[in-house]
Amino acid sequence: MLNILWIFFFISAFITALFKLLFLNDLLVFNQIMEALFALAKTAFEISLGLTGVLALWLGIMRIAEKSGFIQIITRWLSPLFCKLMPEIPANHPALGAMVMNISANALGLDNAATPLGIKAMQELQKLNPNKDTASNAQILFLVINTSAVTLFPITIFTYRAQMGAVQPTDVFIPILLATYTSTLAGLLAVAWVQKINLWDKTISTYLGGFTGLVASLVYYFSQLDQPDMLTQSALFSNFILFTLIIVFISHAAYKKVDAYQAFIEGAKEGFQTAIMIIPYLVAMLVAIGVFRASGCLDLLMNLLRYTVLQAGLDTQFIDAMPTALMKPFSGSGARAMMVDTLQTFGADSFAGRLSSIVQGSTETTFYVLSVYFGAVGIKNIRHALACGIIADLAGITAAIFIAYWFFA
Numbered sequence: 001m002l003n004i005l006w007i008f009f010f011i012s013a014f015i016t017a018l019f020k021l022l023f024l025n026d027l028l029v030f031n032q033i034m035e036a037l038f039a040l041a042k043t044a045f046e047i048s049l050g051l052t053g054v055l056a057l058w059l060g061i062m063r064i065a066e067k068s069g070f071i072q073i074i075t076r077w078l079s080p081l082f083c084k085l086m087p088e089i090p091a092n093h094p095a096l097g098a099m100v101m102n103i104s105a106n107a108l109g110l111d112n113a114a115t116p117l118g119i120k121a122m123q124e125l126q127k128l129n130p131n132k133d134t135a136s137n138a139q140i141l142f143l144v145i146n147t148s149a150v151t152l153f154p155i156t157i158f159t160y161r162a163q164m165g166a167v168q169p170t171d172v173f174i175p176i177l178l179a180t181y182t183s184t185l186a187g188l189l190a191v192a193w194v195q196k197i198n199l200w201d202k203t204i205s206t207y208l209g210g211f212t213g214l215v216a217s218l219v220y221y222f223s224q225l226d227q228p229d230m231l232t233q234s235a236l237f238s239n240f241i242l243f244t245l246i247i248v249f250i251s252h253a254a255y256k257k258v259d260a261y262q263a264f265i266e267g268a269k270e271g272f273q274t275a276i277m278i279i280p281y282l283v284a285m286l287v288a289i290g291v292f293r294a295s296g297c298l299d300l301l302m303n304l305l306r307y308t309v310l311q312a313g314l315d316t317q318f319i320d321a322m323p324t325a326l327m328k329p330f331s332g333s334g335a336r337a338m339m340v341d342t343l344q345t346f347g348a349d350s351f352a353g354r355l356s357s358i359v360q361g362s363t364e365t366t367f368y369v370l371s372v373y374f375g376a377v378g379i380k381n382i383r384h385a386l387a388c389g390i391i392a393d394l395a396g397i398t399a400a401i402f403i404a405y406w407f408f409a
Contacts, residue, residue, distance in 0.1 A: 005327075005334055009288035013295035020296060032294045032302045038133075040290035042211040044283040047340065049277055054273035058155040061246055063267025068253035074104040084203045086138040088128065093122035095118050099142050106364075107152040108264045118146060118369075119376045126377040134375065141191045143385050147186040147366040148392035152177070153245065154361040160340055161357060166348035170234045170242060174218060175403045179362035190388040193232025222407075230407060271297055285337030292331065293341070298323065318401050319346075320352035325359045325397045329390065334366040338346050355404040362396035 006008040017033055020026035079101045082089075089095055098121035121142060129136040133142075154176055161169035185208075191198050199205065222230050253260040292298050302323070306316045321342055328335040366389040374382055 005331060006284065006288050008077065009297075012297050013291040016295040016297045016300070029295065032289050036290035036294035037287050037373065039288040041283050043182070044286040045279060047160075047163055048282055048326065049280040052272055052275040054159040054162050055184040055256050056268035058159065059271035059274065060264035060266075060268035061249060062153075062155070062268070064253050064258070064263045065249040067263040068249060068256050068258045068260070068269075070249060070252055072101075073252075074100070074107075078104070080203055081207045084201050085197060088136070089125070089178075090128075093124065093128070095121055095138075097130065098124055103377035105144060106146065110115060118373055121296075122373045122377050126379075130382075133383055135379050137195045139374075139377075140383060140385045140388065141188075141195070141378070143369060144187040144191050144388045144392060145184065145370050146373070147364045147389040148180070148396065153242070155355050156336070157339075157361050160336070160343065161348050164340070164343040164353075165350040166343075166353075167350075168235045168239075170239055172354055172361070174222070174234045174237055174266075175243065175354075175358045175400070175407050178215060178218065178403050179396050179400040182399035183363050183392045186395030187388055187392030190391045194384045227407075234407060235239060236386060270280065281333050281338070284338060285334055289337055289341050293345075304336050313400040315400070315405075317351055320353055321355035321359060321404075322335075324356040325400075327394055328359060328363055328397070329366045329393050332368060335360055335365070338362065345371055351404065353409050354408050355400065358373065358400040358404055359397055362400045363393045366393055 004078060013033060017029045020029045026199065062124050063072075069223065079096055082100060083091060083098055085321065086096075095396075098118075101241070102118040102121050118157045122139060125136060125139045125142065129139065151237065157176070158169045161172070193196070197204075203386075213346065222234065296409075302319055305322060306319045309316050309319065324335050324338040324342060328339045339356045339360045346352040346353075366386070370382060370386060
C-alpha cells in the first residue's frame with residue numbers, strides 16, 4: 001500500500017505539472033518541483049537529527065516503565081475486561097496476556113514492543129480458531145481495538161511538535177486522549193453490535209463506566225472554562241499528568257530495585273538508533289509529499305474538498321489538516337510525514353498543526369494493521385473487521401475535528 005501511495009505522489013505530480021506547463025503556460029512548475037525535492041530531503045534529514053535528543057529522552061523513560069514491570073501491572077488490571085469481551089478464550093490462556101500487553105505497550109507509546117506482542121496474540125488466538133482462514137470474533141475485536149489506537153502517551157507526536165517549534169508540545173495531550181477514547185469506543189460498539197456482546201455485563205459496564213466517567217469529567221471541567229483558561233488548564237493538566245507518569249515509573253523502578261538510570265540509558269540508546277533509522281523513511285515520504293504539493297496536486301484536492309465544505313455552509317479551517325486524516329488509515333509513516341508537512345507549512349501552533357497532531361494520535365493505520373496481523377496467521381476472510389475498523393477511524397477523525405475547534409479555534 002505504501003509503495004502504491006509513494007508512486008502515486010510522483011506520477012500525479014508529474015502529470016499535473018505537465019498539464020500546467022502545456023496548457024497553462026506555467027514555466028516555473030518543474031523548477032518548483034525540483035526545489036521542493038531537494039529542500040524537503042534536507043529538511044527530513046535535519047528533522048531526524050533534531051529528534052535524537054527528544055527520542056532518547058522518551059524512549060529512556062519508557063524503558064524504565066518496561067523494566068520495572070509497569071506494563072505487567074496494567075496487564076493484570078485489564079485482564080478481567082478481556083475475559084468478558086472474549087468469552088471464547090479460556091481463562092489464563094496465553095492469548096489474554098499477549099493481547100493486554102500489546103494494548104498496554106501501544107497505550108504507553110512502546111511501538112517496537114507492541115507489534116511483536118500483537119503478532120504473538122494473533123498467533124495464540126489462531127490456535128483457538130476453528131476456521132483457520134477466517135477471522136474469529138476474538139481476533140476481530142482485538143484488531144479493531146488496535147486500529148482505534150488507545151493512546152495514553154503519544155511520544156512521537158510530542159517529539160515532532162517539539163522539533164517543529166511548538167511552544168507547548170504537549171498541549172494536544174488532552175484533545176488526543178478525548179479523540180482516541182471516542183475512536184476506541186466507536187470501534188468497540190461496532191464490534192459489540194455485530195457480535196452481540198453484552199456490554200451491560202457487570203465487569204464490562206464497570207470498566208466502560210469508569211473510562212467514560214473519567215472522560216466525561218474532563219469534558220465537563222473544560223466546558224466550564226473560556227478558551228484562554230481552557231488552553232492554560234489543558235497545558236497544565238497535560239504536563240502534570242505526563243510528569244506524574246514519569247515519577248510513577250521511576251518510583252516503581254526504585255521500589256522494584258531496578259536500576260532506573262541504566263534502564264534509561266538502554267532506552268536512550270535505542271532512541272538514538274531510532275532517530276537515525278527513520279532518516280530514509282522520512283526523506284522518502286517528505287520528498288514525495290513535497291513534489292505532490294509543489295505540483296499543485298495537493299492544493300487541487302484540498303480546494304475541491306474546501307469547495308464541497310463551503311457548499312454545505314461549514315467552516316473550512318480544518319481542511320488544511322485533512323491530508324493527515326486521509327493518509328492515516330493507509331500508512332502510519334505516510335500520515336506522520338503529512339503531519340510534519342502540515343506543521344512545517346502552517347506552524348506547529350497553528351490550528352491546522354494542532355489538528356493534524358490530534359488526528360495522528362486519534363486512530364491507527366487500519367489497512368496496515370489488518371495486513372500485518374491477519375497476514376501473520378494466514379487469515380483470508382476478515383469478515384467485519386475492516387468495516388468496524390473504518391467506523392473507529394471515522395469516529396476518531398470526526399472527534400479530533402470537533403475537539404480541535406473546541407480547544408483551539
